[in-house]
Amino acid sequence: MRIRYHQPIPNFYNFENPTSPLNSISDDFLNELKQFILDNDFIGVSYSKLSDDFKKEWEIDWDNILILKYVMSEEILKMDPSKEKTKLEDMEFQEFAHKTFEIADFLRKNNFKADLIHPLDDRVSLRSIAMQSNDCIITRSNMCMFKEGLNLGFFMIDTSIENFPFKKENDMLWVKDFCSTCGVCIDRCPENAFDDDEKIKRKVCTAHKEGCSKCVLLCPFFKRGYDKVKKRYDRKN
Ligand code: SF4
Ligand code: SF4
Structure with missing residues (x-):
C-alpha cells in the first residue's frame, strides 16, 4: 500500500486514537518523543501552531502540528533527471511515510491524538503550515528550507498536544x-x-515529472549549508 495523490490516506496505524486524549506533554516525554523520531532516521522536528485566521482560510479545525523532517538522499538528488530517479525519490518518500505512521502510533499509545496530514492532497498547503512554524523560509527557488538543509522532505502530524x-x-x-x-x-x-x-511555472519545471534538482544542487545553501552562508552574510552586513 502506498500514499497516492488525491487518494484517501491509507490506514497504516496499529493503534486507535485515545477516546480522551491528553493535551499537555511533559519535558521528559517531549525528549523521549524527539529521540524516537531521530531513531526513526528523521533529522529533526519543528512545531506549528495554526492561527484562527489560518484555520478559517483553509477550512480546517486542527491546530497543533508536529513536523518531521528527513534529508532527501544526496546520491539520488545528484542523479540525472529520469523516471528511475523519480521512482527512487518516491520509494524514499513512502519509506518515511511509514515511519511517520509509527511515530503517530507512539503518540497514540501514550494517550495523545495523532493523525498524519495527507502529504499529497491539495486541500491544505503543507508549505503554508510549515511557514506557521517560524522555523523555515521559502527560497527564491521556491524550496521550503529549514536550517537542517535545503534538501529536506517533511511529514506532518496533527495532534492534541x-x-x-x-x-x-x-x-x-x-x-x-x-x-x-x-x-x-x-x-x-x-x-x-x-x-x-x-x-x-509548474507546467514547465520538470522536478516532479523527471526529478530535476538542478536549482537545489547549485544553491549556496545546499553547497555550503545554512550556517556557513549565514556567517558570511553576517560578516558582510
Ligand atoms: S532547475 Fe529544474 S527543478 Fe529547478 S526550477 Fe528549473 S526545472 Fe525546476
Ligand atoms: S540559488 Fe539559492 S540562494 Fe541563490 S537565489 Fe536561488 S534559492 Fe536563493
Missing part, C-alpha cells in the same frame, strides 16, 4: 535578502521555469 515549544519569531527572514542578490537558481534553470515575477 497544545504545549509544544512553538517559535514566535522567524529568524530566517534574512534569506530573502540573500536570495535577492543571488539568483543562481533562476539564471541556471535548464527549462527557464521562472516567469517574469520569478514564480515557478
Whole structure:
C-alpha cells in the first residue's frame, strides 16, 4: 500500500486514537518523543501552531502540528533527471511515510491524538503550515528550507498536544535578502521555469515529472549549508 495523490490516506496505524486524549506533554516525554523520531532516521522536528485566521482560510479545525523532517538522499538528488530517479525519490518518500505512521502510533499509545496530514492532497498547503512554524523560509527557488538543509522532505502530524515549544519569531527572514542578490537558481534553470515575477511555472519545471534538482544542487545553501552562508552574510552586513 502506498500514499497516492488525491487518494484517501491509507490506514497504516496499529493503534486507535485515545477516546480522551491528553493535551499537555511533559519535558521528559517531549525528549523521549524527539529521540524516537531521530531513531526513526528523521533529522529533526519543528512545531506549528495554526492561527484562527489560518484555520478559517483553509477550512480546517486542527491546530497543533508536529513536523518531521528527513534529508532527501544526496546520491539520488545528484542523479540525472529520469523516471528511475523519480521512482527512487518516491520509494524514499513512502519509506518515511511509514515511519511517520509509527511515530503517530507512539503518540497514540501514550494517550495523545495523532493523525498524519495527507502529504499529497491539495486541500491544505503543507508549505503554508510549515511557514506557521517560524522555523523555515521559502527560497527564491521556491524550496521550503529549514536550517537542517535545503534538501529536506517533511511529514506532518496533527495532534492534541497544545504545549509544544512553538517559535514566535522567524529568524530566517534574512534569506530573502540573500536570495535577492543571488539568483543562481533562476539564471541556471535548464527549462527557464521562472516567469517574469520569478514564480515557478509548474507546467514547465520538470522536478516532479523527471526529478530535476538542478536549482537545489547549485544553491549556496545546499553547497555550503545554512550556517556557513549565514556567517558570511553576517560578516558582510
Ligand atoms: S540559488 Fe541563490 S537565489 Fe536561488 S534559492 Fe539559492 S540562494 Fe536563493
Ligand atoms: S527543478 Fe529544474 S526545472 Fe525546476 S526550477 Fe529547478 S532547475 Fe528549473
